[in-house]
Amino acid sequence: MPIVTRLPGILYKVGNLLGASWNYLTANSFDECVQQCLNRAGCNGVNYLEPQRACSILNVGIRDITVVDPSTYDRVPNVIHAYVGCARKASVGCGRQAPQYQPNLTRFKRIIGGYEARAHSWPWLVTLNIAQGEGHICGASLLRVSENAEESDILLTAAHCVTQEKTMATNPVAFSPSQVTATAGNHHHYTVEAGEVNRQVVQIRFHSGFRFTAKYGAPNDLAVLKLATPIPFSDTIRPICLPAAREPIPTSKTCVVAGWGRNSSRNPNEYPISLQQLVMQVHPPSTCLGTTWGSVYREDQMICAGSLQGTSSTCRGDAGGALACQQADGSWTLYGSTSFYVSGCLKANSPPIFARVSQYISWITQNVREMTSIPF
Numbered sequence: 001m002p003i004v005t006r007l008p009g010i011l012y013k014v015g016n017l018l019g020a021s022w023n024y025l026t027a028n029s030f031d032e033c034v035q036q037c038l039n040r041a042g043c044n045g046v047n048y049l050e051p052q053r054a055c056s057i058l059n060v061g062i063r064d065i066t067v068v069d070p071s072t073y074d075r076v077p078n079v080i081h082a083y084v085g086c087a088r089k090a091s092v093g094c095g096r097q098a099p100q101y102q103p104n105l106t107r108f109k110r111i112i113g114g115y116e117a118r119a120h121s122w123p124w125l126v127t128l129n130i131a132q133g134e135g136h137i138c139g140a141s142l143l144r145v146s147e148n149a150e151e152s153d154i155l156l157t158a159a160h161c162v163t164q165e166k167t168m169a170t171n172p173v174a175f176s177p178s179q180v181t182a183t184a185g186n187h188h189h190y191t192v193e194a195g196e197v198n199r200q201v202v203q204i205r206f207h208s209g210f211r212f213t214a215k216y217g218a219p220n221d222l223a224v225l226k227l228a229t230p231i232p233f234s235d236t237i238r239p240i241c242l243p244a245a246r247e248p249i250p251t252s253k254t255c256v257v258a259g260w261g262r263n264s265s266r267n268p269n270e271y272p273i274s275l276q277q278l279v280m281q282v283h284p285p286s287t288c289l290g291t292t293w294g295s296v297y298r299e300d301q302m303i304c305a306g307s308l309q310g311t312s313s314t315c316r317g318d319a320g321g322a323l324a325c326q327q328a329d330g331s332w333t334l335y336g337s338t339s340f341y342v343s344g345c346l347k348a349n350s351p352p353i354f355a356r357v358s359q360y361i362s363w364i365t366q367n368v369r370e371m372t373s374i375p376f
Contacts, residue, residue: 091147091150092150093144093331094144094240094241095124095331097120098236101119101235101236102121103118103121103122103256103277104117104121114278115277116275119193120185120187120195120236122275123236124238124240124324124334125142126141126142127139127140127183128157128161128181128201128320129181129182130179138158138318139258139259139260139261139317139318141320141321142154142155142231142240143155143156143240144240145368145372145376146374146375149230149375151233152230153372153374154226155224155227156223157222157223157225157320157337158222158223159172159210159218159221159223160212160218160319161319163212163223168210168213172206172211172212174223177202177203181198181199181200182199182200183199185234185237187274189273189274190273193236195237196236197232200227200228201226201227203225204223205223207220207223208220210223217297217339219301221337221340221355222337222355222363222364226373240324241332243333245359245361245362246359248358249303249335249336251283251284253326253327254325255279255280255282255305255324255325255326255336256280257280257306257314257318257323257352258322259275259321260318261276261315261317278314280323281305282325283304283308283351285297288304290349291304291350300359302339302354302355302356303336304351305323305336305351306351309348310350313342313345313350313352314341315345318338319338319340320337323336323338335354335357336355337354339353
């Protein structure tokens with residue numbers, strides 16, 4: 001049952017009538033203006049709206065301001081106070097799909113290869129695109145910033161996804177944020193779908209200990225990204241849960257990795273049109289140390305998961321995506337972020353490696369708080 005709240009608001013027409021210092025949303029039409037306000041407020045309907053031309057809701061994602069004294073109304077033409085009765089949407093929480101977009105996990109009982117995911121069944125997965133015509137480069141995960149906000153402007157991805165390649169081994173330098181855009185709510189790469197949202201990345205922070213070399217692998221391969229404006233949660237766009245600090249991953253959990261990465265070990269130019277997923281088994285550290293990665297595997301920073309026979313794996317373009325594991329209550333938690341894999345992607349005794357997210361919770365939390373524009 002939605003909570004009905006009566007919110008004081010200040011309404012306005014097209015344009016920013018109060019000036020830039022007031023930091024108001026703008027719109028090209030009254031309907032668009034109202035819709036923006038509802039989205040920012042996390043509302044799904046208006047129960048009461050005085051019949052004036054304008055919109056903006058105080059203290060709901062805009063900014064805290066003092067209600068204008070009625071005696072000053074004539075100084076701000078076409079701006080009228082009103083009350084908006086807002087039927088708030090129930091919180092989507094984290095790590096839960098909309099009922100109509102539950103994932104298909106019954107098709108395969110063991111690791112035998114990837115297959116197309118059910119559209120929007122991994123609503124926290126975001127595709128990162130880079131300028132200069134390269135298109136999709138990596139995946140990322142949408143994080144929940146505040147329990148009081150039904151939107152987010154923060155992504156978690158692999159550091160090497162947003163780092164200039166020639167600098168990775170010695171002194172990593174991030175791409176200019178203006179080169180990177182993010183798309184949420186997407187399934188088919190070449191189709192603009194209902195509910196799909198694009199945002200410009202405006203800030204990139206990768207872990208200070210990140211390096212990417214053949215000798216050491218890719219320790220600390222994580223980056224936090226800030227978007228230009230928050231993305232509202234919906235049935236097709238939702239955040240994933242983070243694990244507790246240093247929380248281990250029981251090998252009995254069902255874990256899935258998904259992405260738009262290369263789906264052929266033989267053809268380097270073969271990429272899927274739609275999102276692919278792969279059910280994975282997480283291996284204990286003793287198994288990981290006995291693989292090809294034994295010399296670079298770091299138990300406190302990395303996870304290895306997937307086929308030991310070389311029959312399935314992540315590949316180029318999947319990096320930064322979530323290794324998500326299902327909890328007893330049905331929710332999904334981000335335990336790993338796709339980091340690296342063997343050249344050619346398929347090789348026996350060479351399962352893909354993921355950054356161990358639970359090891360970095362304090363680092364992630366600190367950067368989220370410093371970077372987000374959403375009040376806690």
